[in-house]
Amino acid sequence: MEPNQANSEAVERYLRDFLSANYFLGEDPSQLAASSSLIEAGLIDSTGVLELVGYLEEQFSIRITNDELLPENLDSIENIVGFVERKRRSGQAV
Amino acid sequence: MDKVTADVLSIDPERVAKEIEESLRGIVSRELHRRGGVVGVSGGIDSSVTVGLCARAFGPERTLALLMPETDSDPETLDISRQVADAFGVQTVVEDITEILQATGCYERREEAVRSVIPQYGIGWKFKIVLPSVVGSEGYRLFSLVAQAPNGETIEVRLPAEQYRTIVAATNFKQRTRKMLEYFHADRLNYAVIGTPNRLEYDQGFFVKLGDGAADAKPIAHLYKSQVYELARHIGVPDAVLERPPTTDTYSLPQSQEEFYFSLPYEGMDLCLYAHNQGLPPEAVADAVSLSPEQVQRVYDDIDQKRRTTRYLHLAPQLVEAVFED
Numbered sequence: 001m002e003p004n005q006a007n008s009e010a011v012e013r014y015l016r017d018f019l020s021a022n023y024f025l026g027e028d029p030s031q032l033a034a035s036s037s038l039i040e041a042g043l044i045d046s047t048g049v050l051e052l053v054g055y056l057e058e059q060f061s062i063r064i065t066n067d068e069l070l071p072e073n074l075d076s077i078e079n080i081v082g083f084v085e086r087k088r089r090s091g092q093a094v
Numbered sequence: 095m096d097k098v099t100a101d102v103l104s105i106d107p108e109r110v111a112k113e114i115e116e117s118l119r120g121i122v123s124r125e126l127h128r129r130g131g132v133v134g135v136s137g138g139i140d141s142s143v144t145v146g147l148c149a150r151a152f153g154p155e156r157t158l159a160l161l162m163p164e165t166d167s168d169p170e171t172l173d174i175s176r177q178v179a180d181a182f183g184v185q186t187v188v189e190d191i192t193e194i195l196q197a198t199g200c201y202e203r204r205e206e207a208v209r210s211v212i213p214q215y216g217i218g219w220k221f222k223i224v225l226p227s228v229v230g231s232e233g234y235r236l237f238s239l240v241a242q243a244p245n246g247e248t249i250e251v252r253l254p255a256e257q258y259r260t261i262v263a264a265t266n267f268k269q270r271t272r273k274m275l276e277y278f279h280a281d282r283l284n285y286a287v288i289g290t291p292n293r294l295e296y297d298q299g300f301f302v303k304l305g306d307g308a309a310d311a312k313p314i315a316h317l318y319k320s321q322v323y324e325l326a327r328h329i330g331v332p333d334a335v336l337e338r339p340p341t342t343d344t345y346s347l348p349q350s351q352e353e354f355y356f357s358l359p360y361e362g363m364d365l366c367l368y369a370h371n372q373g374l375p376p377e378a379v380a381d382a383v384s385l386s387p388e389q390v391q392r393v394y395d396d397i398d399q400k401r402r403t404t405r406y407l408h409l410a411p412q413l414v415e416a417v418f419e420d
Contacts, residue, residue, distance in 0.1 A: 039234070045403040049234045051255040066226070066252070069233040 011060070011081050018055050019077075023048060034078040039071070049074065056080070062087040098369045098379040100361070105321050107328035114313045115151040118288070121311045122152065128286040128310070130156030132279050134272050135186075136343060137174035140290040140314060142331045143322050146182045147313055148288055150329065154183035158279055162272045164192045165201070166346045170338075177332045187279060191271045200267040207260040211239060211251050218244035220346035223253065223261060228357035228396045229389040242347055265344055269305025286310040292319045294363055298397065299404020300355050307407060318368065319360040357393045358383065366393045 012034065020029040023044050038044050044052065052074065053064050062084065073083040122128050131148040135141045148157040159179040163172050172188070179186040195201060209215045221241040228235065237253045239261075253261070276287045289309025291301055296315040301307035314322055319340075326336060340360060342349045356363050362383040369379035369390075376390035383390065 042399075042402045046235065046399070047255060047258065050236050050253070050258060053236065054254050054256075066233070066236070069236060071232070071234075074234065 008081050008085055011084050012077060014059060015077055015080055035076050037075050039075050056084060060084050095378055098365055098374065098382050100382055103318050103320050103364060103368060105324055107325050111147060111150065111325060111329055114147050118147065118151040118311060118313050122286045126286045126310055128284055130283060130285040131288040132158045132160055132276050132285045133288050133290065134276050135159040135161055135175045135178055137171040137335060138340060139322055139326055139335055140292050142178045142335045143326045144288055144290045144314055145178060145184060146329045146331060149182040149184050157184040158283065158285065159184050159186045160276055160279055161186055161188045162191050162275060164195055164268060166344065168343050171343060174334045177334055181330055181332050189275050194271050195267055198267045200264050203264040204261050207257040208239060208241065211253065211257055212241050212249055215241055222345040222347040222349040224353045228392050229385055240347065266302045266305055268344060269302035273305050273308050288313065291315050292322045293317055294319050294360065294367060297367065298400045299407045303407045318364040320364045357396050366390060367397060370394050370397055
């Protein structure tokens with residue numbers, strides 16, 4: 001399945017792969033709870049947010065505006081998956 | 095709850111100057127076995143105070159002010175730096191670092207990264223990197239590139255991570271080149287390299303590792319920036335420095351420190367950092383910095399995040415096993 005057509009489970013898998021490949025998420029990244037804060041807990045930093053936004057835009061063919069750079073959209077795996085889903089449902093895919 | 099007021103950071107500048115001078119003399123002679131100090135002077139407040147304190151501690155004849163402009167430097171920088179050296183009677187050496195930076199590819203690598211996001215960027219254009227305000231939004235702040243065409247038209251685009259890192263990495267050649275030259279002169283004179291960070295910069299990691307972060311001693315790292323200004327007025331730093339707004343003097347477009355790094359102008363940043371260090375709630379400092387408690391909390395959060403993300407800048411090389419034993 002192409003990333004830009006993935007369902008929410010697949011989005012989470014892509015996202016976990018990206019995070020594991022680029023950040024130290026603990027000894028067993030699969031144990032990272034979907035609700036865990038990525039940024040507040042220091043798992044990714046401000047440059048990491050920049051990378052994450054670039055990854056989401058490219059991988060899922062969405063455009064993220066500055067107004068959407070909020071913790072409720074980007075601070076945990078479940079928030080990010082929900083945000084990507086909402087963006088695609090609202091037809092803002094580019 | 096005690097409220098923080100603007101005068102909470104007032105110091106007795108003569109006492110502080112004397113303490114630093116004495117400490118510097120002890121560090122440089124007894125600990126480092128050197129006989130003077132080299133200071134890279136930028137025409138900013140921190141390096142001006144530092145060179146003044148060195149002149150008082152070691153004597154002007156054992157203090158070298160190194161002036162290291164490059165093509166992006168403000169044209170006033172060299173003249174103001176000379177005024178500082180003259181005010182303290184110290185010797186100056188000018189090392190224009192433009193050619194070294196050209197040889198490292200500093201400008202070329204940076205411009206290539208800029209052109210990859212703004213293809214029309216070319217001769218006569220200028221740029222800087224900026225961050226949105228911390229207090230204006232709860233959102234994450236991402237770096238943008240602001241470029242100005244020769245006709246004055248400006249373009250602002252969000253920077254992809256790769257380009258951001260390349261621009262910063264290439265720009266860091268400047269601080270590292272300057273440090274290399276400071277150590278050249280320190281080695282030839284048997285002097286120590288005296289670093290210039292103030293407390294805000296040191297605490298918040300606003301320096302380049304092995305660039306301006308490298309030094310043998312950092313005599314004002316414990317002073318808030320407003321205290322550095324107080325000391326500057328007392329020891330006779332020229333008005334041209336005192337009246338100059340703090341800038342990074344690093345990119346071709348003028349860039350304030352709060353555009354690039356700090357949440358607030360230094361007066362407010364000092365008070366928030368002080369209050370946070372004292373464990374005071376945002377309400378205690380909100381009035382003094384003319385912000386709401388919610389906005390102060392965002393500044394506190396930003397302080398904590400910067401401490402976390404820049405911790406590695408302070409770390410010495412990590413060893414697998416301890417080597418020296420006491």
